[in-house]
Amino acid sequence: MIIVAGWLAVAPESRDAYLDDCREAVRLAREAPGCLEYSLGADLLDPGRITVYERWESDEDLERFRGSGPSDEQAVQIVDASVARYRISAVEAP
Template sequence: MIIVAGWLAVAPEDRAAYLDSCAEAVRLAREAPGCLEYALGADLLDPGRITVYERWESDADLERFRGSGPSGEQAARILDASVARYRISAVEAP
């Protein structure tokens, strides 16, 4: 299993519009083969921060969906980011 998690920073006044522009990508990801979870969300404390969380069955599923990443317009709106891919070897109840 693959988890992609982290955060994006955008201008606080642009966060709602940025998230709205991602709605179609979220829908498409959730319909993609191998996608177990895909979410982008507004951080509750930082008005310019967006939380990223994705869960995929395999690297191949993620790469098949990922393509080239955010559009040029979306990428230009990202001021900073910290997102990483994690390879999970086991899953247990909390």
């Protein structure tokens, strides 16, 4: 299993519009083969921060969906980011 998690920073006044522009990508990701979870959300404390969380069955599923990443319009709005890919070898109940 692959987890992609982290955060994006955008101008606080642009965050809601940025997330709204991501709706179709979220819908498509959730319908993609191998997608177990795909979520982008507004941080409750930082008005310019977007939380990223994805779970995929495999690297191949992730890469097949990801393609070239965010559109140029979205990429230019990102002022900072910290997102990483994690390879999970076991999953257990909490």
